Amino acid sequence: MTSHTPDASRLYLGIDGGGSKCRALLTDATGRTLGCGISGPANPFQNLEQACDSITRASTEALAQAGLGGQALGGVIAGVGLAGVNIPRVYEQMSLWSNPFAALYLTTDIHIACLGAHGGEDGAVIVVGTGSVGYVCERGDSHSYGAHGFPFGDKASGAWLGLEGLKAALLCLDGLGPQTALLAATEAHLHARGLNLVAAMAGARSRDYGALAPVVLACAEAGDAVATAIMEEAAAYLDALAAKLFAHGAERFALLGGLGQRLVPWLSPESRAAVIAAQGQPDEGAVSYAMARHSAAVNRRVS
Amino acid sequence: MTSHTPDASRLYLGIDGGGSKCRALLTDATGRTLGCGISGPANPFQNLEQACDSITRASTEALAQAGLGGQALGGVIAGVGLAGVNIPRVYEQMSLWSNPFAALYLTTDIHIACLGAHGGEDGAVIVVGTGSVGYVCERGDSHSYGAHGFPFGDKASGAWLGLEGLKAALLCLDGLGPQTALLAATEAHLHARGLNLVAAMAGARSRDYGALAPVVLACAEAGDAVATAIMEEAAAYLDALAAKLFAHGAERFALLGGLGQRLVPWLSPESRAAVIAAQGQPDEGAVSYAMARHSAAVNRRVS
Numbered sequence: 001m002t003s004h005t006p007d008a009s010r011l012y013l014g015i016d017g018g019g020s021k022c023r024a025l026l027t028d029a030t031g032r033t034l035g036c037g038i039s040g041p042a043n044p045f046q047n048l049e050q051a052c053d054s055i056t057r058a059s060t061e062a063l064a065q066a067g068l069g070g071q072a073l074g075g076v077i078a079g080v081g082l083a084g085v086n087i088p089r090v091y092e093q094m095s096l097w098s099n100p101f102a103a104l105y106l107t108t109d110i111h112i113a114c115l116g117a118h119g120g121e122d123g124a125v126i127v128v129g130t131g132s133v134g135y136v137c138e139r140g141d142s143h144s145y146g147a148h149g150f151p152f153g154d155k156a157s158g159a160w161l162g163l164e165g166l167k168a169a170l171l172c173l174d175g176l177g178p179q180t181a182l183l184a185a186t187e188a189h190l191h192a193r194g195l196n197l198v199a200a201m202a203g204a205r206s207r208d209y210g211a212l213a214p215v216v217l218a219c220a221e222a223g224d225a226v227a228t229a230i231m232e233e234a235a236a237y238l239d240a241l242a243a244k245l246f247a248h249g250a251e252r253f254a255l256l257g258g259l260g261q262r263l264v265p266w267l268s269p270e271s272r273a274a275v276i277a278a279q280g281q282p283d284e285g286a287v288s289y290a291m292a293r294h295s296a297a298v299n300r301r302v303s
Numbered sequence: 304m305t306s307h308t309p310d311a312s313r314l315y316l317g318i319d320g321g322g323s324k325c326r327a328l329l330t331d332a333t334g335r336t337l338g339c340g341i342s343g344p345a346n347p348f349q350n351l352e353q354a355c356d357s358i359t360r361a362s363t364e365a366l367a368q369a370g371l372g373g374q375a376l377g378g379v380i381a382g383v384g385l386a387g388v389n390i391p392r393v394y395e396q397m398s399l400w401s402n403p404f405a406a407l408y409l410t411t412d413i414h415i416a417c418l419g420a421h422g423g424e425d426g427a428v429i430v431v432g433t434g435s436v437g438y439v440c441e442r443g444d445s446h447s448y449g450a451h452g453f454p455f456g457d458k459a460s461g462a463w464l465g466l467e468g469l470k471a472a473l474l475c476l477d478g479l480g481p482q483t484a485l486l487a488a489t490e491a492h493l494h495a496r497g498l499n500l501v502a503a504m505a506g507a508r509s510r511d512y513g514a515l516a517p518v519v520l521a522c523a524e525a526g527d528a529v530a531t532a533i534m535e536e537a538a539a540y541l542d543a544l545a546a547k548l549f550a551h552g553a554e555r556f557a558l559l560g561g562l563g564q565r566l567v568p569w570l571s572p573e574s575r576a577a578v579i580a581a582q583g584q585p586d587e588g589a590v591s592y593a594m595a596r597h598s599a600a601v602n603r604r605v606s
Contacts, residue, residue, distance in 0.1 A: 015334070045502070087501060148501045150506055152470050174449060176540065195390055196390070199390050199393070201455060244479070272429065
């Protein structure tokens, strides 16, 4: 994937689709940005039809910015990175879409994030936001670890940290777990005391738990033993994720996501030393992916 | 609460309301059963209006079985034990109901379960089903531990066991946790392999996780180390719950709920020795509660 000769007459779209929004980045064959678009959710696991619609709308918007009408979609090579297509069944369903592009190359959101972070080259990333995932792509061989969704996956994520903090606060409230500053801090954060914490968090979703993660971080940073144990369990998991990435040949990784930078001090010295800054965004990675896949397809046809 | 002189001319209703159904038991002042009724969900935390409606419908049905019309509700003393009213705000809302009874005495579902298990006398219970809770009532002083709902509360419950088992299975799948028979057993139970486990459990609710609890129990009983560690963590929590009940004066407790009996072998010798069989059902406990509260109210008026 390090060298590719994109079809010089083509336009390229990089699509970055997730559970809350869809971004589209339009470039020419040299990578120069011509336009961008943004639309609604594009997670085909949650809603296949909506995902296809969001992709088309963001793409149309990006073309319009470049002064092109919707019919120009038929000449564009699209690289599409989506949440949810790591699930085989969802990947298959999404691949059946009668899409409006000249060609559509589908991959996961984490793959384009990794390509974006490494300027289109091989590399590795760990993303820690509301969810968590580790990913490595080296010499065309890619591996993903973690994710899987909340509450059974996404260990060390914001949602996981928030849930573990709330569990510890409630055990403390009942006198069934150790004393911890997490109880008072969670009560203050939720403006609810004692058993009213239960009502405040009933029916909460992953992002609601994720909103409690800063409470856990703050308590741990202030030396609370229970919060520190939660952070150490999270860090041990992230260190294990990093070790998996190293085992596949990665020497460095970018730590992405809303919580990434706050977690660095908790990592092992080995993990910390391997953290690098991201070069670019996922939609840029999706453009790189479109160019590389299309170039390979053209070369196959020529040879 | 050991002695009470119920109003001999009255009829009594014991109401046991929860998230899936509502039971009503009609008795005369001697405790003789005259009728019973069953209706839909009655959890005022989930749906206040529906809860009131379910209580009225189950009660009307119980009266009809005894050959009485709906207007007879106005002469009945009701003891009502409901899920959700452990939350102060929900208790207050429910107390404001313009109910059709001569008197309504409101308490928690766990309180009437405890009264039912101990023939209307003081005592303690631990309930382990989809959720978990410990409760003790001694000399008018009651204490509840745990519950709080899934996923942040209900430790050691069926839902908690199932979630922990699934987490361990996915860590094993990623090579980020120890090898465990839980992976193959969960795959077999869900008829899904590898990453398709994620799709099979996405959006799962507490009862769906609870359905995985037998997988964890079976793996632990077969000697799997990871499943055994999960059971041991559950048992340690239940032992701590039992210790809380003992500290409030209880010497014995009934172990209720769908998983109760399967968990006995995992408890400490001290806890195991204190487990007794339940004498009666929660709706019977609700009748005892109605009689005791009404008798106390009448005596207060007389004296």
